[in-house]
Amino acid sequence: MSEVILRMEKMAQGGDALSHLEDGRVCFVSHALTGELVKVCLVQDKKDYAKGIAIEILEANKERIKPRCPLYGKCGGCSFQHASLEFQKESARVAVEELFRRFAHVELPLNWQIAFGEPFAYRNRVRVFRVQNSPSKFCWGFREEKSHKVIPIPACPILSRGLEKCLQSEKLPKVPELSLFDNGEGRISFYYPGMPAADFEKFAQNRVHIGGKEISMDSSVFFQSNLGLLPELVKVVKMAAGEGNRLIDLFSGVGFFAAFLEESFEKVITVEREPGALRHARKNLHSKAENIALPAEDWLLQNDASRADVLIVDPPRTGLPPQALDAICKACPKKILYVSCDPATLARDFAKIALSGYRIVQAKGFGFYPQTPHFEMFLELGLL
Ligand SMILES: C[S@@+](CC[C@H](N)C(=O)[O-])C[C@H]1O[C@@H](n2cnc3c(N)ncnc32)[C@H](O)[C@@H]1O
Known part of the structure; x- marks a missing residue:
């Protein structure tokens, strides 16, 4: 080379x-x-x-700056540790602004900001792989940078202290991979593919307390991984949603956002593809909510989203599936709240949504993953 x-x-x-x-x-x-x-x-x-x-x-x-983790450059996790937090924040801001200029030909609102929380020990959710250290010893590891090889992780500075300690204990099952979640109150749950049902009930179930609510979840489903900054995102989404008749929450996971908003709406619909997550949504939301197990794009083809006062979308990194994006643009709900973990797909999707007459009312970033180039974005979109 x-x-x-x-x-x-x-x-x-x-x-x-x-x-x-x-x-x-x-x-x-x-x-x-x-x-x-x-x-x-x-x-x-x-x-x-x-x-x-x-x-x-x-x-x-x-x-x-000197990277804090001895595995920097080997582990695929924290590729931005060589930059100060100020540099990380500034480059995130500049990168998002450029994406919106390039894809959507718009400037983000002048006063938009990215909120950051703790730079280390912030991560509450992790997936690890089992590696054999010696013929008689094994430990847990992450994937190596740009490869599928697993390297042993004796310690990890971005993991919550609880997770770091748990991964060093001898008590975890000896399975090839494990997904763990630390609820920040001393309960660490874990899940592995093929886990027997009785063990699932005992070890995978968990709950999180945020903003006076208890949210049921488990280690097999999606849940945001930075519990320190999550209340701030909830506050911003709640303020932006306001009140209304009908709330539709697409890509709703365990019904996370709807759980905080349901009291401000007459009718609530959550749509999530994973039945495991939906089981929690049924617990997290009260009876007036309709929780539907379908891909969002299928639900949008069969239903009328135009009657939504607020439509929340929180898709995976790939952004909105093309059929979902088309259906949302056609339906033209009064307000769209877009939560995104990839600003590139967000800017791409916004470019299309803007053609249906929406403008950015509010933009806010959330530095959920310091030491990495990733962060969360929130857009409030209203009709012109
Ligand atoms: C980024 S997570 C957001 C979950 C939830 N809003 C939260 O904050 O916890 C994306 C969710 O979308 C679900 N999902 C992925 N593709 C989907 C699709 N095509 N239709 C519906 N849900 C989908 C995933 O299972 C996951 O729960």
């Missing part, structure tokens, strides 16, 4: 720095920061672009 020396021009979305090769192609460089002069090992050579890894920093950005 060839090596080149490059000056980093700016940060790209996703945490890599961006530079140009002599032939004019863009080169994305991991572990580098804006302005740095870097010796780069090229690892991907495509027609339109290349990718590389910084192997030596010849001139460093003053915001470069």
Whole structure:
């Protein structure tokens, strides 16, 4: 693999720095920061672009810091630890603004901000894999960066203290992979594929207390992984939703947002593909809510979302499925609240939604995953 020396021009979305090769192609460089002069090992050579890894920093950005975790660069988790938190915040802000300019030709509201919580020990949910250390010993590990190999993790600075301690204990089952959740109050639940029903009841079930509510969940379903910052997201969603007749919560998981909003609406519908999550929604919401186990796109084709005063969407990283996006644009509900874990797909989806007459009333970021290039975005969209 060839090596080149490059000056980093700016940060790209996703945490890599961006530079140009002599032939004019863009080169994305991991572990580098804006302005740095870097010796780069090229690892991907495509027609339109290349990718590389910084192997030596010849001139460093003053915001470069020493990564706290000894596994930085090996573990696939925290690829942004070489940047100060201030740099991480600023590059997240710039990246989102550029995405909205590029995909949707709009500027985000002038005063929009990204809220950050604790930089370390914040992560309440994790999936780990079992690795054999020696013929008689095993421990838990994460996937190596850009590979499927698993490396042992003796400690992890972003995990909640409870999770970190639990992973070092001998009590966990000896299964190939495990999903754990720390509810922040001393209960750590876990799940593995094929778990017997009796063990599921005993070990996988959990509950979270937020804003005076108890939310039922378990370790096999989706739940936000930063409990420290979650109340802030709930507050913003609740304020933006206000009150009304009909609330539709698509990609609703355990009915998380609807649980906080149901008292302000006459009729509540939640739609979630995973039956396991929906079982909790039935507990988390009161009887007036209708909880439907369907892909959101199928429900939208069979039902009329135009009657929603508020439509919440919180899709996975891939964004809204095309059929769901089309149906939402046609239905034109009064207000759309879009919660997203990938600003690129959010900007892409917003570009389409904007063609139906929506504008951004409010934008807010949530730094749910410090030390990584990922964060959560919230948009309140209203009709012009
Ligand atoms: C990012 S999570 C959000 C869950 C919930 N809003 C919360 O905050 O806990 C996305 C959820 O969408 C569900 N999902 C994924 N694709 C879906 C689809 N096509 N239709 C309905 N639900 C889907 C997943 O199972 C997951 O529960």
